[in-house]
Amino acid sequence: MTTARPTRRGERRAAAELPVARVAVDVPLAHLDRPFDYQVPDQLADDAQPGVRVRVRFSGRLVDGVLLDRVERSDHVGKLGWLERVVSPEPVLSAELAALCRTVADRYAGTFADVVRLAVPPRHARAEAEPVGGATLPTTLPTPLPTTLPTALPTTLPTTLPTPPPPAPNQDGWRRYRHGAALLDAVAAGRGAHAVWQPVPGEDWPGRLAEVAAGALVAGRGTLIVCPDQRDVARVAAACGELLGQDRVTTLTADLGPARRYRSWLAIRRGHSRVVVGTRAAAFAPIADPGVLVVWDDGDDLHAEPRAPYPHTRDVLMHRAHATGAALLVAGFARTAEAQLLVESGWAREVTAERTELRAAAPRVTPVGETEAQLVDDPHARAARLPRVAFDAARAAIGRGEPVLIQVPRAGYVPGLACAGCREPARCRHCAGPLGLPRAAVGGGTGAGPGANGSASDTAVSPTCRWCGVAAPTFRCATCGSRRLRATVVGARRTAEELGRAFPGVAVRGSGGGADVHATVPAGPALVVATPGAEPWVDGVAGGAGYGAALLLDGWALLSRPDLRVAEETLRRWMAAAALVRPAGAGGRVVVAADPELAVVAALVRWDPVGHAAAELAGRTEVGFPPAVRMAAVDGAPDAVAELIAALLLPDSAEVLGPAELDPAPSGAVRERALVRVPRTDGRALAAAMAAGQAARTARKAPDPVRVQLDPQEIG
Known part of the structure; x- marks a missing residue:
């Protein structure tokens, strides 16, 4: 028998068991996106477990990392460095989350370290040292006290109170949808169902999602619900807490601050919370054994x-649902083309209501100029910003004592100017830049901007060019010769002033657009001016649908953006606002200021998000745009973009579009974008080629950075 040689003072000895640690080092270089092997010192053997944060020496300096695994031997033929220290024995990256981070990095041509940085919040030592547990014993005696004592007392007292069993999910609200009850049955049985759900207008969707979470708890599994913003998180968390108990629900958002966010994250990781509601980063929440994963309003750009x-x-x-066998629910009033692809491919089942249910729940939607009678009654309806039909709808709702919602696409006062005769954008004679009013004139409501009729010809302030700053006091339209100007998009502040004058004595409330964002408003008569996404719910009404009318203004401004998703995004914003209006049978009415012949307007009138998504997907398939294909956007300096594109080992099916010039960077540097698209079957090859190209650039320390984005959300 041989004995181990005693170590000298200061000498490190490798751990007796599994002496090699595989570490993902936190370095941003793509060519170093792989685990590295280190020796585990004997004194760190107990704490150096898979998933913990560590410090290692890399390229001569100490860097952070995550220990992925412990193995018996390394494939590296050289000498291994030592694990310097374990930052904390708290495992922060489970095997399931590590695999998810690797999958996401590969799909988006990124690095593992970048995804881990999104998935795991920064460590907060004080929060980590605090005990995280369930309900504690009460500190006060019950009243009244019991009159009899038990015959035998327990020898030990429990440290926590028992948690009552979760309630069985109520299917009544889901029976109005095709396959709704079947979805709850599948979740309660622990099956990995995939569904796309479009609630009817006025639906108490937070309550329905809480019932889905109850089904997962019955199956003994967890629930993760991801919402685009803090307001929706608060609504869903409140509904889940009311149905399931507050001790079962944890919110996870960046607004919590470092300490509270890390404390909530630890409560999830340690298994003290089975229902998690959060924003974007919560998609990586370390929930144990997820049974259902939900994303609400997946078309919101805050999810990107x-x-x-x-x-x-x-x-x-x-990807997480596929790896864990959890159910997936994609939900929202509107439907994206990506969600429609899930349905058409057979991967997901749609959960929708019958037309009779929709007609009973939806408000009456009226486009401006939809009938000849409306135009005869108001000849200037299509040119006016607030036509008579909108005023009539608002007056009727105010007369019934109900609030009116006014959705305005932009914040502020008067962002831009156009010809009042032909609506051509007003351009500078000197440099052809866009004309606007000076900030001093539009920022304080001094009356320097256009009047209620949109005209700016009588203003004492001359429009100026936003590019060169030259004043244009003698503007004349190059197209029609008119000298009159109008605001292209009147912001929320200006709209509130105009409506306040039109409805004297009626309260005007703002939400978003520079004003405070309100979660709710009282049910009494009022004018609520909100930017998209900041529409408040009405107090005391299920689903918040207590508005008597909604005016969707400046629709052409939403639809004129040069972007692939413009119609889809416009319909999503309109439906989110219209869903807060009472049903048509109760007098609810929506007036949309847009051309009634547009497909997106027709989809809103019919309340048909499914048909619009199907047409949108068919159109993108015809022209070859996502999600029908996989696409990568390459942005950067012209030479750098050309160099990367030339070096890529793309599949034969790849097609390169561009490059085209982008808006200049803040520094004034010229930037270009090239698009590379392939069929969906070659999506992995495209991502691998992009990752290899970026790795080659970082390996040779290329000076100009290039941004690679797979399936970009904005394609102009």
Whole structure:
């Protein structure tokens, strides 16, 4: 028998068991996106477990990392460095989350370290040291006290109170939808069902999602619900807490702050919370054994991560559902083309209501100029910003004592100017830049902007060019010769002033657009001016649908944006506002200021998000745009973009579009974008080629960075 040689003072000895640690080091270089092997010192053997944060020496300096695994031997033929220290024995990356981070990195041509940075919040030592547990014993005695004592007392007292069993999910609200009850049955049975759900207008959708969470708890599994913003998170968390108990629900958002966010994250990781409601980053929440994953309003751009590698919440949850066997629910009043693809491919089942249910729940939607009679009654209806039909709808709702919602696409006062005769954008004679009013004139409501009729010809302030700053006091339209100007988009502040004058004595409330964003408003008569996404619910009404009318103004401004998703995004914003209006049978009415012949307007009138999504997907399939194909956007300096595109080992099916010039960077540098598209079957090859190209650039320390984004949300 041999004995181990005693170590000298300061000498490190490798751990007796599994002495090699595989570590993902936190370095941003794409060519180093792989695990590295380190020796585990004997004194760190107990704490150096898979998933913990560690510090290692890499390229001569100490860097952070995550220990992925412990193995018996390394494939590296050289000498291994030592694990310097374990930052914390708290495992922060389970095997399931590590695999998910790797999958997301590969799909979006990113690095594992970048995805881990999105998935795991920064450590907060004080929060980590605090005990995280369930309900504690009461500190006060019950009243009245019991009159008899038990015959035998327990020898030990429990430290926590028992948690009552979860309630069985109520299917009544889901029976109005085709396959709704079947969805709840599948979740309660632990089956991995996939569904796309479009609630009817006025639906108490937070309550329905809470019932889905109850089904997962019955199956002994967890629930993860991801919403686009804090207001929706608060609504869903409140509904889940009311149905399931507050001790079962944890919210996870960036607004919590470092300490509270990490404390909530630890409560989830340690298994003290089975229902998680959060924003974008919560898609990676370390919930044990997820039974159902939900993304609400997947078309909201807040679900798209603005940091590399730019993953989308919907795709993250799809990969997680596939890996864990959890059910997936994609929900929202509107439907995206990506969700429609899930349905048409057979991967998901649609959960929708019958037309009779829709007609009973939806408000009456009226486009401006939809009938000849309306135009005869109001000849200037299509040119006016607030036509008579909108005023009539607002007056009727106010007369019934109900609030009116006015959705305005832009915040502020008067963002831009156009010819009042032909609506051509007003351009500078000197540089052809866009004309606007000076900030001093539009910022304080001094009356320098256009009047209620949209005209700016009588203003004492001359329009100026936003590019060169030259004043244009003698503007004349190059197209029609008119000298009159009008505001292209009147912002929320100006709209509130105009409506306040038109409805004297009626309260005017603002939400968003520079004003405070309100979660709710009282049920009494009022004018509520809100920007898209900031529409408040009405107090005391299920689903918040207590508005008597909604005016959707400046629809052409939403539809004139040069973007692939413009129609889909416009319908999503309109439906979110219209869903807060009472049914047509109760007098609810929506007036949309847009051309009634447009397909998106017709979809709103019919309340047909499914048909619009199907047409949108068919159109993108015909022209070859996502999600019918996989596409990568390559942005950067012209030479750098050309160099990367030339070096890529693309599949034979790849097609390169561009490059085209983008708006200049803040520094004034010229930027270009090239698009590369392939069939969906070659999506993995495209991502691998992009990752390899970025790795080659970082390996040779190319000076100009290039941003690679797979399936970009904005394609102009």
